[in-house]
Amino acid sequence: MLNQVRELDRVFQALADPGRRLMVERLSAGPASVSELGRPLAMSLAAVVQHVQVLEASGLVRSQKTGRIRTCSINPAALRSAESWISERRSLWERRLDNLGDYLAGTAGLPDTGPAAAPG
Amino acid sequence: MLNQVRELDRVFQALADPGRRLMVERLSAGPASVSELGRPLAMSLAAVVQHVQVLEASGLVRSQKTGRIRTCSINPAALRSAESWISERRSLWERRLDNLGDYLAGTAGLPDTGPAAAPG
Numbered sequence: 224m225l226n227q228v229r230e231l232d233r234v235f236q237a238l239a240d241p242g243r244r245l246m247v248e249r250l251s252a253g254p255a256s257v258s259e260l261g262r263p264l265a266m267s268l269a270a271v272v273q274h275v276q277v278l279e280a281s282g283l284v285r286s287q288k289t290g291r292i293r294t295c296s297i298n299p300a301a302l303r304s305a306e307s308w309i310s311e312r313r314s315l316w317e318r319r320l321d322n323l324g325d326y327l328a329g330t331a332g333l334p335d336t337g338p339a340a341a342p343g
Numbered sequence: 344m345l346n347q348v349r350e351l352d353r354v355f356q357a358l359a360d361p362g363r364r365l366m367v368e369r370l371s372a373g374p375a376s377v378s379e380l381g382r383p384l385a386m387s388l389a390a391v392v393q394h395v396q397v398l399e400a401s402g403l404v405r406s407q408k409t410g411r412i413r414t415c416s417i418n419p420a421a422l423r424s425a426e427s428w429i430s431e432r433r434s435l436w437e438r439r440l441d442n443l444g445d446y447l448a449g450t451a452g453l454p455d456t457g458p459a460a461a462p463g
Contacts, residue, residue, distance in 0.1 A: 228361050235359035241348050244428070251432040253439055297436045306429040308364070312371040313422045319373055 227304070230282060234305045237281035242266065243274050247283060247297065254296040257286075347424070350402060354425045357401035362386065363394050367403060367417065374416040377406075 237243055246260045261271030275295060278284035282301035286293050357363055366380045381391030395415060398404035402421035406413050 231364065232359055232361060235355045238429075239352055239355035239359055241352060244351065247432055251435040251439075297432075299433055299436055302429055302433045302436075306426060306433060309358075309422055309426040309429070312367055312417075313419055313426060315371040316417045316419055316422075319371075 230301070231305065231308055233281035234283060234301050237277050237283055238305070240274070240277075243278055246274060246278060246295075247302075250284060250295060250297045254294050257293045257295065260295060350421070351425065351428055353401035354403060354421050357397050357403055358425070360394070360397075363398055366394060366398060366415075367422075370404060370415055370417045374414050377413050377415065380415060 238247070242264050245263060249255055249260055249263075257271060257275055258268065260275065261268060264271065275284065275286065275293075278295075279286060282298055284295050285298050286295045288294075358367070362384050365383060369375055369380055369383075377391060377395055378388065380395065381388060384391065395404065395406065395413075398415075399406060402418055404415050405418050406415045408414075
């Protein structure tokens with residue numbers, strides 16, 4: 224449970240940076256090397272490596288080194304856990320609104336409620 | 344576009360804190376005052392107010408003051424934009440995997456590919 228909380232902390236923290244989101248975006252189209260990930264970003268290779276490390280620590284990205292090339296790929300499980308957390312809260316909120324709507328629709332039919340029933 | 348990038352930065356940053364996620368969780372069940380939001384958290388009211396301000400700046404939460412009571416509620420649009428960002432990347436990645444699976448299933452049927460077709 225505590226691990227799951229920490230995992231979500233790290234995933235949302237990783238996604239809070241526009242450069243790291245660009246990297247995730249690139250990786251969602253397929254694996255890429257660290258230098259490929261850095262290409263569209265105006266930053267040093269050292270900075271790119273640091274961002275990749277944050278993504279790996281969050282579990283969003285996995286990497287494998289073959290010779291001198293480190294290839295990164297998406298770990299969909301981490302994306303899914305963040306997505307589920309948000310969608311569960313959103314649907315809870317929407318269900319609550321639906322229930323409120325049903326309740327109001329129900330009470331609207333009663334003769335003694337609402338301003339419409341008040342004497343003019 | 345830049346605004347949307349900054350909005351996502353702030354939403355993910357806001358969700359990266361377990362206390363703020365608890366607040367969003369509480370609010371997804373219905374509006375609540377700032378002191379209600381702070382009740383399950385072991386922190387000062389000043390710290391609670393700061394967290395609420397981060398949530399409001401991100402657009403995840405709206406608040407309204409009536410007398411001395413500030414009541415907060417969820418803004419589902421901000422939840423939805425973060426959810427969409429993640430789900431689009433996840434489905435892009437999954438579609439890529441499906442295409443790869445189809446491709447491999449297709450080439451498996453050809454007589455002259457793969458180690459199985461190589462002379463024993």
